[in-house]
Amino acid sequence: MILTLFALLFGLMLLGVPVAVALGTSTLVTASIFTNFALEGIPQHVFDGLNKFSLMAIPMFVLAGALLSKGSASTRIIEFAKSIVGHLPGGLPISAIFASIIFAAVSGSSPATVVAIGSVMYGAIREAGYPTKYAIGTIATSGSLGILIPPSIVMIVYGVTADESIGRLFMAGVIPGLMIGIMMMIVTYIGAKRLGFKATKPANLKTRLIAFKDAFWALLIIVIVIGGIYGGLFTPTEAGAVSAVYAFVVSYFIYRDLKFKELYSIILNSAMTSAMIFFIIANAMIFAHFLTDESIPHQITEMILDLNVGPIGFLIIVNILLFLMGQFMEPSSVVMITVPLLLPIATQLGIDPIHFGVVMVVNMELGMITPPVGLNLFVASGITGLSLKDVIVASLPWSATILAGLILVTYIPEISLFLPNLMYGN
Numbered sequence: 001m002i003l004t005l006f007a008l009l010f011g012l013m014l015l016g017v018p019v020a021v022a023l024g025t026s027t028l029v030t031a032s033i034f035t036n037f038a039l040e041g042i043p044q045h046v047f048d049g050l051n052k053f054s055l056m057a058i059p060m061f062v063l064a065g066a067l068l069s070k071g072s073a074s075t076r077i078i079e080f081a082k083s084i085v086g087h088l089p090g091g092l093p094i095s096a097i098f099a100s101i102i103f104a105a106v107s108g109s110s111p112a113t114v115v116a117i118g119s120v121m122y123g124a125i126r127e128a129g130y131p132t133k134y135a136i137g138t139i140a141t142s143g144s145l146g147i148l149i150p151p152s153i154v155m156i157v158y159g160v161t162a163d164e165s166i167g168r169l170f171m172a173g174v175i176p177g178l179m180i181g182i183m184m185m186i187v188t189y190i191g192a193k194r195l196g197f198k199a200t201k202p203a204n205l206k207t208r209l210i211a212f213k214d215a216f217w218a219l220l221i222i223v224i225v226i227g228g229i230y231g232g233l234f235t236p237t238e239a240g241a242v243s244a245v246y247a248f249v250v251s252y253f254i255y256r257d258l259k260f261k262e263l264y265s266i267i268l269n270s271a272m273t274s275a276m277i278f279f280i281i282a283n284a285m286i287f288a289h290f291l292t293d294e295s296i297p298h299q300i301t302e303m304i305l306d307l308n309v310g311p312i313g314f315l316i317i318v319n320i321l322l323f324l325m326g327q328f329m330e331p332s333s334v335v336m337i338t339v340p341l342l343l344p345i346a347t348q349l350g351i352d353p354i355h356f357g358v359v360m361v362v363n364m365e366l367g368m369i370t371p372p373v374g375l376n377l378f379v380a381s382g383i384t385g386l387s388l389k390d391v392i393v394a395s396l397p398w399s400a401t402i403l404a405g406l407i408l409v410t411y412i413p414e415i416s417l418f419l420p421n422l423m424y425g426n
Helices: 002-014 019-034 041-051 053-070 075-086 093-107 110-127 134-147 155-163 166-194 205-230 237-254 258-292 296-306 310-326 331-348 353-367 377-385 389-410 416-422
Strands: none
Touching: 002 019, 019 075, 019 258, 019 331, 019 353, 041 258, 053 075, 053 093, 053 110, 053 205, 053 237, 053 258, 075 093, 075 110, 075 205, 075 416, 093 134, 093 166, 093 205, 110 134, 110 205, 110 377, 134 155, 134 166, 134 353, 134 377, 134 389, 155 166, 155 258, 155 331, 155 353, 166 205, 166 258, 166 389, 166 416, 258 296, 258 331, 296 331, 310 331, 310 353, 310 389, 331 353, 353 377, 353 389, 353 416, 377 389, 389 416
């Protein structure tokens, strides 16, 4: 039965069937053939699964990111980043990474970060004389930090699926996100020095203050979201609503680069994106309910434990599995499919669920920049006009850096757990 279920699931996806449809179809067909699974109860299970307050954060953060991406927030953030690190060897590519880290904390979306930063920085980096690989490699890969640094939609999906605190997950992503971002900057700096690029005169304090002033209102959303959650002013879900309202106020009333007539298309596109995510979640809940009802996670847990692989061996297996799945599937889909199967084993082996969630998300980062279906690769190819092959080759040094970061995050749990334990207690 298990083989039939997963053969149908991956067979349908290989045929090009959307992931959500493949999830629902494979579950219903397998249940009808092999079990007495109560199909009439599925609508109620889907409703109960979606009727969660935490899920309301998803459309709110999607809308906030869309509102800020439409205006000049990204350009202001880029100018601020250039004023801070633009004088270093590799300053412009480093500025792109720095700006991506900031914008990731604003948008919560990986592709949105690539578009917002890449559309401005690609031409500037090329005009400054950097090789194409520096222009495209940094943009395509640093944008993947959008699903790790809070607010992260993938973190919300994991939190709902695993029934874990979204606030703790948000905090758990901060240090790994900053660490991997800094590692990417170091790689860029070393590479630029080897290519002969020299440091230039740093921007003076006045220039930096002006750049900070211009970007202040865009940067403030990070303080509002993270500070509001940590300070107990609102929950992560309520933070989504606050960020959406704030993004509208900043774009429409303060920066004044958002026209009222554009609101309809922005809201419509955000609703379509949210609907796609919720459709995946609904079908994944049918899949997860069937697995639980047939005790499949328990059977797999017993099988893994009988192999005596231990936490280290299990995490190696998990990383390989998630890396392969991330190459073909959208991150939220991978999370919804694998969490019901893998999390029970992780907890049995003493792996913290919050730490496990961060490991999953970093794997999804790699999936976003890995062929054949790495979404960021296609987005980067579209905004630069380069072939997909060129984008893949250009991204390799920074992809390897994220892989190194994944190894550190996987085997040093304190990187993920220090901040949530500090803020929320053990």
